Amino acid sequence: MDLSVKKERRYHSKIHPQKFALWAGCASIVMLFAALTSAYIVRKAAGNWLEFKLPVQFFYNTLVIIISSITLQASYYFFKKGNAQLYRGLLVVSFLLALVFLGMQYSGWLSMESIGVELAGNPSGSFVYVISGLHAAHLLGGIAAIIVALVHAFILKYKVTNQRKLRFELTLTYWHFMGILWIYLLLFFILQ
Amino acid sequence: MSVVNYDEDVLIKEQGFDDHFHDHHHGDKYQSNFITTYIFSQDHKIIGKQFLITGMIWAIIGAGMSIIFRLQLGFPDDSLTWIKPLLGKWITVNETTGIGTLAPEFYYALVTMHGTILVFFVLTAGLSGTFSNLLIPLQIGARDMASPLLNMLSYWFFFIAGVVMFCSLFLSTGPFAGGWTAYPPLSALPQASDGSGAGMTMWVASLVLFVVSVLLGGVNYITTVLNLRTKGMTMWRMPLTIWAFLITAILGLLSFPVLVSALLLVMCDRGLGTSFFLSEIFVGGEALNHVGGSPVLYQHLFWFLGHPEVYIIILPAMGLTSEVLSVHARKPIFGYKAMVFSILAIAFLSFIVWAHHMFMSGVNPFISNFFVIFTLIIAVPSAVKVFNWIATLYGGNIRFVSAMLFAMGFVSLFISGGLTGIFLGNAAIDIQMHDTYFVVAHFHIVMGIAAFFGMFAGIYHWFPKMYGRFMNETLGRIHFWGTMIGAYAIFWPMHYLGMAGVPRRYYRFDNFETFSHFSQMNQFITIAAIIVFFLQILFVVNFFVSIWKGKRVTTKNPWGATTLEWTTPIDAGHGNWPGNIPAVHRWAYDYGKDGVEFIPQIVPLTDEEKENEADLH
Numbered sequence: 001m002d003l004s005v006k007k008e009r010r011y012h013s014k015i016h017p018q019k020f021a022l023w024a025g026c027a028s029i030v031m032l033f034a035a036l037t038s039a040y041i042v043r044k045a046a047g048n049w050l051e052f053k054l055p056v057q058f059f060y061n062t063l064v065i066i067i068s069s070i071t072l073q074a075s076y077y078f079f080k081k082g083n084a085q086l087y088r089g090l091l092v093v094s095f096l097l098a099l100v101f102l103g104m105q106y107s108g109w110l111s112m113e114s115i116g117v118e119l120a121g122n123p124s125g126s127f128v129y130v131i132s133g134l135h136a137a138h139l140l141g142g143i144a145a146i147i148v149a150l151v152h153a154f155i156l157k158y159k160v161t162n163q164r165k166l167r168f169e170l171t172l173t174y175w176h177f178m179g180i181l182w183i184y185l186l187l188f189f190i191l192q
Numbered sequence: 193m194s195v196v197n198y199d200e201d202v203l204i205k206e207q208g209f210d211d212h213f214h215d216h217h218h219g220d221k222y223q224s225n226f227i228t229t230y231i232f233s234q235d236h237k238i239i240g241k242q243f244l245i246t247g248m249i250w251a252i253i254g255a256g257m258s259i260i261f262r263l264q265l266g267f268p269d270d271s272l273t274w275i276k277p278l279l280g281k282w283i284t285v286n287e288t289t290g291i292g293t294l295a296p297e298f299y300y301a302l303v304t305m306h307g308t309i310l311v312f313f314v315l316t317a318g319l320s321g322t323f324s325n326l327l328i329p330l331q332i333g334a335r336d337m338a339s340p341l342l343n344m345l346s347y348w349f350f351f352i353a354g355v356v357m358f359c360s361l362f363l364s365t366g367p368f369a370g371g372w373t374a375y376p377p378l379s380a381l382p383q384a385s386d387g388s389g390a391g392m393t394m395w396v397a398s399l400v401l402f403v404v405s406v407l408l409g410g411v412n413y414i415t416t417v418l419n420l421r422t423k424g425m426t427m428w429r430m431p432l433t434i435w436a437f438l439i440t441a442i443l444g445l446l447s448f449p450v451l452v453s454a455l456l457l458v459m460c461d462r463g464l465g466t467s468f469f470l471s472e473i474f475v476g477g478e479a480l481n482h483v484g485g486s487p488v489l490y491q492h493l494f495w496f497l498g499h500p501e502v503y504i505i506i507l508p509a510m511g512l513t514s515e516v517l518s519v520h521a522r523k524p525i526f527g528y529k530a531m532v533f534s535i536l537a538i539a540f541l542s543f544i545v546w547a548h549h550m551f552m553s554g555v556n557p558f559i560s561n562f563f564v565i566f567t568l569i570i571a572v573p574s575a576v577k578v579f580n581w582i583a584t585l586y587g588g589n590i591r592f593v594s595a596m597l598f599a600m601g602f603v604s605l606f607i608s609g610g611l612t613g614i615f616l617g618n619a620a621i622d623i624q625m626h627d628t629y630f631v632v633a634h635f636h637i638v639m640g641i642a643a644f645f646g647m648f649a650g651i652y653h654w655f656p657k658m659y660g661r662f663m664n665e666t667l668g669r670i671h672f673w674g675t676m677i678g679a680y681a682i683f684w685p686m687h688y689l690g691m692a693g694v695p696r697r698y699y700r701f702d703n704f705e706t707f708s709h710f711s712q713m714n715q716f717i718t719i720a721a722i723i724v725f726f727l728q729i730l731f732v733v734n735f736f737v738s739i740w741k742g743k744r745v746t747t748k749n750p751w752g753a754t755t756l757e758w759t760t761p762i763d764a765g766h767g768n769w770p771g772n773i774p775a776v777h778r779w780a781y782d783y784g785k786d787g788v789e790f791i792p793q794i795v796p797l798t799d800e801e802k803e804n805e806a807d808l809h
Contacts, residue, residue, distance in 0.1 A: 015419070017338040017339075017415045017416075017419040017420065018338075018339070020414075020415050020418065020419055021338060021339065021342075021411045021412070021414075021415045024410075024411045024414050024415065024445060025407070025411055027445060027446065028407055028410075028411075028445045028446065028448070028449045029449065031445075031446050031447070031449040031450055032449035032450070032452060032453050033453075034450075035449065035450035035453040035454070035493055035496065036453045036456075036457075039453070039457070039468075039489055039492070039493055042486075042489055042492060043468070043486055043489055046486055048483075048484045119460075119464055119465070119466060120464060120465030120466055120467075120481075122467075122484055123466070123467055123468055123484050123485060126460065126466040126467070126468060127468075130456065130457065130460055130466070134453075134456065
């Protein structure tokens with residue numbers, strides 16, 4: 001991003017500063033969701049709580065996001081190995097899977113509404129909408145990063161450089177983080 | 193007695209680290225014209241000044257508001273016609289009695305904005321934003337922040353947050369008026385009060401932008417401290433300022449997202465009809481649809497940020513104070529490691545005491561016990577710090593310059609404000625004390641005035657580094673003594689008001705028989721507040737005049753300090769050091785060692801020192 005970053009990295013950095021910064025950013029996202037899920041627990045303990053079944057799309061979607069993480073990781077593997085075709089192909093697949101995930105989340109919200117669990121109803125439903133919606137909003141950031149990766153993959157000449165490796169690793173880290181976050185949220189909803 | 197001879201430039205050249213920074217002229221790319229140098233600057237020193245000056249503007253606005261509501265409290269029977277041109281419809285002057293009175297909603301709006309502005313814009317952005325930016329790269333030996341771009345964005349998000357908040361002051365329904373804590377239902381129902389509509393929407397928008405600024409800044413500060421330290425700058429050689437900024441940034445990174453989640457739920461309640469915080473509410477005789485929410489839930493979320501926030505405010509002030517005390521007492525800071533561990537302990541405890549803000553809002557009294565105990569435990573690391581500050585001063589060769597006076601004033605205020613915290617930390621005493629002026633006095637002294645004193649100490653001390661000139665010393669001392677005496681004159685009497693049960697947030701007391709005999713005390717407080725306000729204007733004048741007219745700094749290290757920022761040229765350009773980055777050989781507090789007045793961090797250990805160090809291990 002900035003030259004000074006590369007220039008000044010010297011004595012104490014086992015990890016690249018930008019990667020470290022991304023991890024720090026992830027920590028703040030963890031706190032955001034930790035706050036919401038603890039609010040869920042506190043509110044649930046107070047009673048007047050509607051019980052309902054999570055939409056089935058949420059479960060299929062978990063598979064989708066796991067597969068997208070795998071394809072993205074594989075794309076990175078082939079990027080480093082010098083297989084430009086698989087690198088580009090798998091990147092496109094990951095991008096499409098990301099869109100599928102968003103679409104299925106939306107259809108999940110629709111089916112929640114169809115069984116009468118509305119956003120403006122009992123807080124038990126509102127929490128699921130808001131938490132999964134906020135996750136989707138953060139996922140948009142990941143999709144934006146994948147779009148940037150796509151632009152690089154198809155416009156720039158194929159070349160393995162440290163800078164491009166770093167960019168890819170940052171995208172990858174964030175995408176895996178989004179997947180793990182979703183799995184946490186789903187387990188939370190199931191177990192709560 | 194040994195004499196250490198060294199030439200800083202030679203040391204930096206021979207011992208320092210060549211990072212090839214000056215081989216490329218990339219540094220110039222963001223310092224090529226007026227706009228990139230002073231407005232959209234990516235240089236940490238300029239960004240620090242931007243935070244400081246923006247914070248000063250907000251401080252004047254926020255303090256000005258307090259003067260207006262203090263006039264109402266101190267002089268409820270005066271005409272106040274003279275502020276009518278400023279306040280317009282928010283003040284009504286009774287034609288028969290000639291008494292001018294603030295509109296009650298406007299009084300609340302003033303109190304709300306005063307709190308929001310001072311807590312977030314002045315004491316968070318203006319304090320840690322200014323000094324983290326200025327000092328982190330300079331004191332750890334880095335060319336700039338890890339990401340100068342994000343650093344610039346951090347300032348501009350703060351700026352936009354300020355613009356939004358400033359605009360909300362001019363809404364015809366007034367700015368948000370439900371208290372700086374924005375408790376529902378006043379914050380969650382647009383129809384609850386005048387300020388709850390557009391005022392609250394803009395308040396939320398402004399705060400979310402502000403949190404973005406804090407997070408961008410915080411990620412940068414943490415990354416820079418952990419990754420970009422110069423050769424030899426181990427964690428245990430960092431000045432206490434850097435420790436304080438690091439922990440402050442971590443606190444911000446972990447607590448501000450919780451505020452965002454609370455505000456997100458508030459916005460859902462406002463706009464989407466959810467009932468997270470609302471239940472069984474009637475407005476104007478009409479029952480609302482909201483069922484099943486819990487307003488106390490909001491308080492939990494808010495104070496999970498709110499309590500760490502007070503340490504986000506006070507820790508940088510503590511760091512600045514530690515540094516200034518040590519430099520001007522010409523003594524090593526007493527108990528360096530104890531200072532670091534007490535910062536860590538305070539930071540950890542700050543996350544598990546939030547419910548002490550809620551003892552009287554219906555939380556389970558048995559849960560309160562838990563929070564009482566952890567709250568009182570905070571007194572232990574705080575007392576360690578106070579002890580160490582006093583021990584640092586003890587037997588020191590104290591230079592009573594303005595910076596030092598303010599640092600010592602900080603210690604005084606932190607003690608008196610901290611002691612009342614022990615009262616308020618007890619759930620049982622809160623039955624009497626909650627929501628009274630005792631609380632107002634406590635937090636204004638311990639985190640308001642004390643944090644300002646830390647900030648003033650920092651400004652007077654590092655002004656030569658910022659502008660290559662000194663601030664006027666005489667005006668600085670007038671500023672100190674006036675503010676020190678004035679601040680106690682304002683807040684000391686409030687303890688008595690609070691113990692007598694005078695509640696906060698009431699806009700007039702003269703029609704209550706119980707409180708009417710306090711009218712002269714309220715008048716006294718108001719007069720003191722006005723005097724203190726004008727002393728701050730004096731400071732601002734001193735600040736800006738000194739930028740252009742102050743006495744020039746002629747040596748690189750005017751205070752005889754050991755830390756790295758004083759090895760840069762007087763007017764350091766982008767990249768901070770013209771040649772190599774200096775390497776560090778010792779901790780930051782070698783004052784009066786072996787009869788030498790001070791030994792900068794860049795001076796290598798003597799053979800004797802090396803032997804001593806080997807003996808220790």
